[in-house]
Amino acid sequence: MTSQFSYNPVTPAIVEELSGIVGEKYVVYGDPEKLEPYSHDEVADPQYAHMPEALVRPGGAGEIAEIIKLANRERIPVTPRGAGSGLSCGAVPVMGGIVLLCDRMDKVIEYDKENMMITVEPGIVTNDINTLIREDGLFYAGYPMSTETCHIGGNVAENAGGGKAIKYGVTGRYVTGLEVVTPKGEIVELGGKRVKDVTGYNLIQLMIGSEGTLGVFTKITLRLMPLPKVVVDLLVLFKTTREAIDIVPSIVTSSGIIPTAIEFMDRTAVQVTCDYLNETIPYQAAGAMLLITVDGPDAARVEHEYEVIGELCLNSGAIDVLVADNPTKSERFWKVRRSIPDAFRVDSPHLSVEDIVVPISKIPEMVAGLEELSRKYDVRIPCFGHAGDGNLHATPVMNPQWTIERWHETLEDLLVDIYKLASSFGGTISGEHGIGSKRKKHMPLVCSEAHLDMMRSIKLALDPNYILNPGKIVDVYPAARTR
Amino acid sequence: MTSQFSYNPVTPAIVEELSGIVGEKYVVYGDPEKLEPYSHDEVADPQYAHMPEALVRPGGAGEIAEIIKLANRERIPVTPRGAGSGLSCGAVPVMGGIVLLCDRMDKVIEYDKENMMITVEPGIVTNDINTLIREDGLFYAGYPMSTETCHIGGNVAENAGGGKAIKYGVTGRYVTGLEVVTPKGEIVELGGKRVKDVTGYNLIQLMIGSEGTLGVFTKITLRLMPLPKVVVDLLVLFKTTREAIDIVPSIVTSSGIIPTAIEFMDRTAVQVTCDYLNETIPYQAAGAMLLITVDGPDAARVEHEYEVIGELCLNSGAIDVLVADNPTKSERFWKVRRSIPDAFRVDSPHLSVEDIVVPISKIPEMVAGLEELSRKYDVRIPCFGHAGDGNLHATPVMNPQWTIERWHETLEDLLVDIYKLASSFGGTISGEHGIGSKRKKHMPLVCSEAHLDMMRSIKLALDPNYILNPGKIVDVYPAARTR
Numbered sequence: 001m002t003s004q005f006s007y008n009p010v011t012p013a014i015v016e017e018l019s020g021i022v023g024e025k026y027v028v029y030g031d032p033e034k035l036e037p038y039s040h041d042e043v044a045d046p047q048y049a050h051m052p053e054a055l056v057r058p059g060g061a062g063e064i065a066e067i068i069k070l071a072n073r074e075r076i077p078v079t080p081r082g083a084g085s086g087l088s089c090g091a092v093p094v095m096g097g098i099v100l101l102c103d104r105m106d107k108v109i110e111y112d113k114e115n116m117m118i119t120v121e122p123g124i125v126t127n128d129i130n131t132l133i134r135e136d137g138l139f140y141a142g143y144p145m146s147t148e149t150c151h152i153g154g155n156v157a158e159n160a161g162g163g164k165a166i167k168y169g170v171t172g173r174y175v176t177g178l179e180v181v182t183p184k185g186e187i188v189e190l191g192g193k194r195v196k197d198v199t200g201y202n203l204i205q206l207m208i209g210s211e212g213t214l215g216v217f218t219k220i221t222l223r224l225m226p227l228p229k230v231v232v233d234l235l236v237l238f239k240t241t242r243e244a245i246d247i248v249p250s251i252v253t254s255s256g257i258i259p260t261a262i263e264f265m266d267r268t269a270v271q272v273t274c275d276y277l278n279e280t281i282p283y284q285a286a287g288a289m290l291l292i293t294v295d296g297p298d299a300a301r302v303e304h305e306y307e308v309i310g311e312l313c314l315n316s317g318a319i320d321v322l323v324a325d326n327p328t329k330s331e332r333f334w335k336v337r338r339s340i341p342d343a344f345r346v347d348s349p350h351l352s353v354e355d356i357v358v359p360i361s362k363i364p365e366m367v368a369g370l371e372e373l374s375r376k377y378d379v380r381i382p383c384f385g386h387a388g389d390g391n392l393h394a395t396p397v398m399n400p401q402w403t404i405e406r407w408h409e410t411l412e413d414l415l416v417d418i419y420k421l422a423s424s425f426g427g428t429i430s431g432e433h434g435i436g437s438k439r440k441k442h443m444p445l446v447c448s449e450a451h452l453d454m455m456r457s458i459k460l461a462l463d464p465n466y467i468l469n470p471g472k473i474v475d476v477y478p479a480a481r482t483r
Numbered sequence: 484m485t486s487q488f489s490y491n492p493v494t495p496a497i498v499e500e501l502s503g504i505v506g507e508k509y510v511v512y513g514d515p516e517k518l519e520p521y522s523h524d525e526v527a528d529p530q531y532a533h534m535p536e537a538l539v540r541p542g543g544a545g546e547i548a549e550i551i552k553l554a555n556r557e558r559i560p561v562t563p564r565g566a567g568s569g570l571s572c573g574a575v576p577v578m579g580g581i582v583l584l585c586d587r588m589d590k591v592i593e594y595d596k597e598n599m600m601i602t603v604e605p606g607i608v609t610n611d612i613n614t615l616i617r618e619d620g621l622f623y624a625g626y627p628m629s630t631e632t633c634h635i636g637g638n639v640a641e642n643a644g645g646g647k648a649i650k651y652g653v654t655g656r657y658v659t660g661l662e663v664v665t666p667k668g669e670i671v672e673l674g675g676k677r678v679k680d681v682t683g684y685n686l687i688q689l690m691i692g693s694e695g696t697l698g699v700f701t702k703i704t705l706r707l708m709p710l711p712k713v714v715v716d717l718l719v720l721f722k723t724t725r726e727a728i729d730i731v732p733s734i735v736t737s738s739g740i741i742p743t744a745i746e747f748m749d750r751t752a753v754q755v756t757c758d759y760l761n762e763t764i765p766y767q768a769a770g771a772m773l774l775i776t777v778d779g780p781d782a783a784r785v786e787h788e789y790e791v792i793g794e795l796c797l798n799s800g801a802i803d804v805l806v807a808d809n810p811t812k813s814e815r816f817w818k819v820r821r822s823i824p825d826a827f828r829v830d831s832p833h834l835s836v837e838d839i840v841v842p843i844s845k846i847p848e849m850v851a852g853l854e855e856l857s858r859k860y861d862v863r864i865p866c867f868g869h870a871g872d873g874n875l876h877a878t879p880v881m882n883p884q885w886t887i888e889r890w891h892e893t894l895e896d897l898l899v900d901i902y903k904l905a906s907s908f909g910g911t912i913s914g915e916h917g918i919g920s921k922r923k924k925h926m927p928l929v930c931s932e933a934h935l936d937m938m939r940s941i942k943l944a945l946d947p948n949y950i951l952n953p954g955k956i957v958d959v960y961p962a963a964r965t966r
Contacts, residue, residue: 114732114844137739159681166678172685173656186933193842195872196653196914198642198692199929200956201938205655205688209681226739249597256620256709256780297739301784359676361597389678431679446682450669454945455684461944462937473683 005466005476007095008075010053018056018098021066026104028055038099041086044349047408048089048438052079052099059104061179061187061218068216069185071098071467079469080212082122082154087353088436090158090211094471100216102153108132109219116224117176117193122153122217129222138224142171144432145338153217159209161432163261164293166252166388168225170432172208177221180207183214183463193221206458211434212469214462228295230302231260233324235333236313237286241266241367241383243317244288248387249361251292255312257305262388263291266367269340269382276343279336285319290387291337340384341395350398350407352415356422357431360390369421370394377414391431394418419445435473443474488949488959490578491558493536501539501581504549509587511538521582524569527832530891531572531921535562535582542587544662544670544701551699552668554581554950562952563695565605565637570836571919573641573694577954583699585636591615592702599707600659600676605636605700612705621707625654627915628821636700642692644915646744646820647776649735649871651708653915655691660704663690666697666946676704689941694917695952697945711778713785714743716807718816719796720769724749724850724866726800727771731870732844734775738795740788745871746774749850752823752867759826762819768802773870774820823867824878833881833890835898839905840914843873852904853877860897874914877901902928918956926957 015029028034032051040049053076058064071078077097084091093099105121108129112118113136118129127148129140144150144160154160156178161170177191190204191197207215238244248262265273270283283289292309296302310321324330344351358366367383370392374381378399385393396414398407419429419442428446429439443452455474460466466476498512511517515534523532536559541547554561560580567574576582588604591612595601596619601612610631612623627633627643637643639661644653660674673687674680690698721727727747735741748756753766766772775792779785793804807813827834841849850866853875857864861882868876879897881890902912902925911929912922926935938957943949949959 112842112844114736115842116736117842159685161679161681169656170679172688173652182933182937184933188931188934188937190934192909192911194840194909194911194914195843196644196648196840196869196874197911198644198913198915198917199911200918200926200935201697201941202642202655202688202692203934203937205685206941209685214684226735226741229739252709253597253599256712258709298787304781357677357679359595359598359600360678361595386679391679426675426677428675428677428680428682430681431677432681434681435683443683448671450665450667451671451673451686452683454665454671454686457944458684458689458941461940 005470007077007097010076010097014070014074014076015054017070018054018067022056022058022063026057029053038081038101039092041084041089041091043087043089043438044345048092050092050094050096052093053096055099055101057101057104061181064100064181064216064218065185065187067098067100068181068183068467072185072465075465076467077470078467080157080216082151082157083149085150086154086158086434086436088430088434089438090434090436090472092437094437102151105218112193115193117221118224119177119219119221120152122220123151126150126152126155133224134227137227139227140174140222141168141225142174143168152220156208156217156220157210157212158434161386161389161391163263163386165386165391166262167258167260172205174223175204175208175220176223178204178207178217179219180215180217183468191221209434211436211472213459213472214468229297230299231293231295231330232302232306233330233333234292234306234310235281235322235324236290236292237319238288238290238317239286239319241288242364244290245364245367245387247313247316248363251309251312255308257308259309259388260293260295261291261386263337263385264387264392265289265291265337265340265384266382268380269384270336272347272382273336273340273343276346277336277339279332281336291333337384340382344382344395344397348398348400350404352396352411354394354418355385355391355431355433356394356418356427356429357389357391358422358425358427360388362425362427363387363390363392366392366422366425366427370418373414373417373421377410379410379414389431390427416442416445437471440473440475488953490560490580493559493580497553497557497559498537500553501537501550505539505541505546509540512536520567521564521584522575524567524572524574526570526572526921527828531575533575533577533579535576536579538582538584540584540587544664547583547664547699547701548668548670550581550583551664551666551950555668555948558948559950560953561950563640563699565634565640566632568633569637569641569917569919571913571917572921573917573919573955575920577920585634588701595676598676600704601707602660602702602704603635605703606634609633609635609638616707617710620710622710623657623705624651624708625657626651635703639691639700639703640693640695641917644869644872644874646746646869648869648874649745650741650743655688657706658687658691658703659706661687661690661700662702663698663700666951674704692917694919694955696942696955697951712780713782714776714778714813715785715789716813716816717775717789717793718764718805718807719773719775720765720802721771721773721800722769722802724771725847727773728847728850728870730796730799731846734792734795738791740791742792742871743776743778744774744869746820746868747870747875748772748774748820748823748867749865751863751865753819755830755865756819756823756826759829760819760822762815764819774816820867823865827865827878827880831881831883833887835879835894837877837901838868838874838914838916839877839901839910839912840872840874841905841908841910845908845910846870846873846875849875849905849908849910853901856897856900856904860893862893862897872914873910899925899928920954923956923958
């Protein structure tokens with residue numbers, strides 16, 4: 001068993017073979033400066049980085065299949081990569097080998113308006129899909145927050161979320177078809193332009209969120225939705241975090257309205273970000289804010305909905321409700337929300353963006369628990385995120401007076417406490433960023449050994465040589481942990 | 484390999500052990516009359532039936548785990564079963580052994596209004612869930628057509644659909660948590676009351692639609708939705724099938740409205756059913772009908788939507804649009820739609836209820852192709868079903884002048900032609916009923932060998948002794964096909 005998953009290095013002879021498959025100019029080898037960007041994703045901490053031995057940029061499924069067959073033959077790990085905007089080190093080649101960059105595969109294969117479906121290659125920027133289809137009154141609703149940079153292939157690999165899950169679900173709801181290169185190097189078509197399909201096991205949903213460990217997606221078919229004609233955002237200011245958070249579960253239950261998004265920002269998050277952006281939102285009096293989006297097919301309907309929600313907030317202690325009923329105002333609010341991680345990164349590069357998820361009713365207790373942990377560890381934990389989905393970006397930031405060593409040691413314990421707390425409320429350690437290599441060791445906090453064993457069995461059943469993105473989600477065997 | 488999947492008979496000693504686990508009164512053995520109802524599902528054709536050797540009715544997950552461990556030890560097949568309302572022989576014990584009937588596990592475990600979630604045992608009648616939560620303004624939207632009889636466990640096992648997929652999706656969209664007894668007899672918790680979750684592989688969605696081959700569900704957590712306050716049905720009469728079907732794809736694209744359901748019934752289906760029910764819907768002039776449902780949170784919105792759709796139909800050649808804006812009228816229309824299979828069964832028990840699915844835009848061509856096949860084979864193929872989902876119940880009915888032998892021979896060829904036709908339009912052989920043993924041999928028409936191999940690998944990875952519901956979806960090895 002032990003030797004089964006030892007890997008071989010990428011040699012010049014193999015590089016020549018790779019060049020033969022994709023063309024010489026699409027292979028990088030022996031150039032640390034050019035390879036370095038592919039040694040990490042958006043997780044800044046260098047402890048999670050690992051250099052690839054070679055970068056290969058295939059032009060299509062056939063080339064990917066050849067590369068994977070070669071990798072199986074030579075026992076070389078292959079790590080697929082999209083835009084590199086991940087937050088769990090899912091695209092980091094932790095065992096070295098080949099990084100398979102899908103950026104050249106960025107075309108729309110078929111835009112089928114009549115069926116409201118689009119088939120694209122994995123390397124297209126997700127936002128470009130929405131730009132293309134907007135004029136036809138359509139949109140792709142599996143919206144992640146980093147649409148301006150991320151690729152749809154990465155979204156599918158991570159089952160990316162974002163802030164609209166409460167109304168629209170996440171990536172997985174909209175994927176009806178996939179062309180996949182399997183870990184054995186076979187090209188398989190799954191699903192298609194079908195609203196329903198029960199032809200055997202749901203391999204599409206197994207692939208979605210598998211973080212590039214079960215297959216490389218080469219075609220993705222997405223179901224599109226009618227673009228909501230009216231969108232309004234409310235920025236609701238509360239005196240305290242508790243007041244803001246307490247109202248979240250009751251918005252849906254007491255109004256019967258499902259908003260598009262309910263985003264939460266605590267005082268620290270708003271303050272640091274407004275300073276960073278030179279933004280003049282009147283945050284001084286507010287201890288926390290909710291950014292609530294309502295959308296729909298006509299103004300009357302949307303107005304009714306946001307009035308009901310606004311009333312509810314004011315009756316529950318909100319200081320003020322600011323209404324953004326045009327794109328410029330909306331963008332002003334959302335820019336604050338989206339810029340929070342960047343604002344904190346300016347303050348200190350040493351932070352850990354987490355994305356725990358709990359049942360929506362448990363958010364108030366979770367936030368209270370995070371405040372307690374912040375005091376216990378003497379670490380700021382600004383908290384923001386998708387409160388309407390129960391998905392919170394609790395983000396421990398290094399105490400500026402500490403050494404980096406103390407920070408790393410403390411963070412380890414703090415993360416375990418945060419994850420245990422989420423788990424104690426029936427939650428889990430990741431709602432949208434994924435496990436990757438960053439959270440792998442914490443999986444036993446939320447998955448039983450039998451559960452992890454099912455994942456291991458499936459991984460090895462589809463990837464018997466443990467070639468495709470090894471070292472992610474769950475360790476297959478202790479022997480596979482190190483090279 | 485060949486001997487790996489041979490099974491042993493259920494002996495009196497094993498029956499004694501089973502009685503020790505669940506209690507003597509919950510085991511049936513050696514009584515063909517009492518076992519016969521568990522030898523088939525709603526597929527009437529006796530060629531698909533197979534007698535179980537024993538029936539066991541466990542009271543909980545612990546008992547199921549013990550039974551499955553025993554079955555692994557003794558190499559006895561175990562076939563889980565719900566209400567037996569399936570249409571693909573998924574619950575038929577085709578290799579004999581034990582039928583595991585989940586009817587005693589019919590309790591609500593937790594009804595969590597605040598999180599809009601409910602956790603139930605598998606044996607609860609799906610309709611009873613909606614009855615329970617209706618007064619709180621909530622509903623379970625993964626609606627199958629046979630709600631009055633089917634169990635939620637069976638719905639999850641088959642990823643049951645129904646007519647509302649275009650707006651609400653199917654069963655799988657609403658399942659956020661499962662407790663599963665694995666094929667090895669371990670009890671595993673997957674997911675929970677979470678709107679988002681990317682903690683490793685999506686085993687929940689792999690389990691959903693796995694037809695009882697990958698696990699037995701012992702707890703099911705469902706997300707609930709606000710009950711639409713207003714529901715209106717339109718019965719739209721068209722002169723020809725072509726006119727009725729041609730309008731389906733354009734309803735959504737040209738109006739931007741996603742109706743709750745667009746059901747199609749051809750003249751034969753309506754006529755036979757109205758006669759069966761003594762219903763006086765003015766069908767004589769109509770060659771086909773659409774039953775269109777619109778729902779929403781208020782009357783004004785719903786009225787606007789059905790008026791837009793009604794206009795569209797009238798402008799596209801509809802003879803008449805009948806509006807049902809109260810439950811009594813609605814039930815009258817829907818009763819016709821729901822009773823079609825029963826009406827044809829009275830005429831002849833020899834029919835094959837199919838549920839092919841195609842991209843919505845391909846429905847007109849699919850229906851035209853079915854008419855051609857009907858002429859070619861001299862077999863009536865009444866067609867009805869979920870046109871809005873691209874999911875059609877083309878239902879070949881035996882020519883009454885034929886012998887049963889001729890019917891069986893012809894049906895084989897006819898089904899292959901129907902499936903090939905659906906496949907040629909980018910469709911597949913089952914949109915909601917599943918593969919089971921009935922459609923297993925046709926899987927190669929729509930899945931490549933590499934695709935089928937992935938399913939086989941996953942099955943054997945989780946069920947190495949091939950104990951749980953063997954002989955369904957895909958044959959694992961030729962040796963496993965026969966005992």
